[in-house]
Amino acid sequence: MNIPSCFSGLRGRLKTDAPLGMRSWFRTGGAADCLFVPKDSDDLSTALRQRPDTMSLTVLGACSNIIIRDGGIEGLVIRLAGGFADIDVEQDGLIVGAAALDVTVAETAAHHGLAGMEFLVGIPGSIGGAVAMNAGAYGRDMAAILDWVELLTSEGKPLRLPAHELTMSYRHTSLPKGAVVTRARLKGTPDNPAAITERMTAIRTSREESQPLRTRTGGSTFRNPDGHKAWELIDQAGCRGLIQGGAQMSEKHCNFMLNLGQASSADLEQLGTIVRQRVYDTSGISLQWEIKRLGRPTI
Known part of the structure; x- marks a missing residue:
């Protein structure tokens, strides 16, 4: 081409x-x-x-x-x-590029004694995606720390929007259709760097103990339905460790999907479809994907 x-x-x-x-x-x-x-x-x-x-x-x-x-x-x-990964430190926050990794932002904030961003160390990904989906973990999300976001519209026009205009909800941010996030300002609260680092260490330890981090995975597969935890519904449906082709629902945390080594994307998506159906059959609850599926199934 x-x-x-x-x-x-x-x-x-x-x-x-x-x-x-x-x-x-x-x-x-x-x-x-x-x-x-x-x-x-x-x-x-x-x-x-x-x-x-x-x-x-x-x-x-x-x-x-x-x-x-x-x-x-x-x-x-x-x-x-x-340059989209640049991080600028201010007295009460950070201005971060959309390509900056969440963990790097958390570590930078801790180093400069800015609290409130510790949860980002538990979220794989980059700030642009975290803003776009209002990513969250350990009781906090982007809505709690976002001051404003800069983006380019689908026509290439620059635009800055304050957080209160974004209608942020669970795993959702209302951005203009086709807009590309380029920068965001995150609010922080002055605190002792050692205390912040200690809280981040606790998050890392918790993740290591409960999640299959050293595998080919994509994080949480399904959103938590209101009043429920997705992993509990998956477990109750008998899907812990379920295998489809080269894909598996993790034995360690059954809301995590794994590529065992030879999986295709079709294996992963079909496994998710099977899990959703089994959860619906046993609980009447329709799980919603948290993982995004992009592109054409086949060519």
């Missing part, structure tokens, strides 16, 4: 038929029709302005909580890197 003629003058890396599977934490999936890694916000804005309305747009971050389907992702795929 050739570079689409609509794109010109871009300074970042633009590649067609770009393999994506090894970028995913599951290590599965096909290629991007067209992958663009912009140099900076201006470069990204140019690409968004030049993209035809008929060309679909997908933004990838750390690829921690997604299944990239085996047929790859159609249209334009944007991956933020480089």
Whole structure:
């Protein structure tokens, strides 16, 4: 596939038929029709302005909580890197790029004595995705610390929105359709760095004990329904350790899906479908995916 003629003058890396599977934490999936890694916000804005309305747009971050389907992702795929991972420290908060890893943000905040962001050490991924899905863990979420977010609209126009205009709810943030998060400001509270680090250590220990961290996984597979825990419903449905092809629901934490080594994305998605049906059959509750499934099933 050739570079689409609509794109010109871009300074970042633009590649067609770009393999994506090894970028995913599951290590599965096909290629991007067209992958663009912009140099900076201006470069990204140019690409968004030049993209035809008929060309679909997908933004990838750390690829921690997604299944990239085996047929790859159609249209334009944007991956933020480089300067999009910058972190600027202020007296009562951090201004962070969308590509900054959640754990790096938590560690930076702790080093500078800013409390309130400790929970980010327990969330795999990057800040752009955390903002877009109102990521949370250990009793806190992004809504509790977000001051404002900067983004580029689907037409490439810069926009800053205060958190109170985003209608943030459980695992959801209302962003303009097609918008790309570029930066966010996170609020912090001054505290003793040693005390903050101690709380982060406790979170890390808890995760290590309860989650299959050293495996090919994508984090929590399903959202917790109101008044229920997804893992308990999955366990009660007899799905702990359930295998489909090369995919398995973890024995250690049964709301985590694993690639045992040879799984396809189809195996993972089919396993999730089976689990959802069994949970519905036993409880009457329809689990909702937390992991995003992107792209074409096959080509």
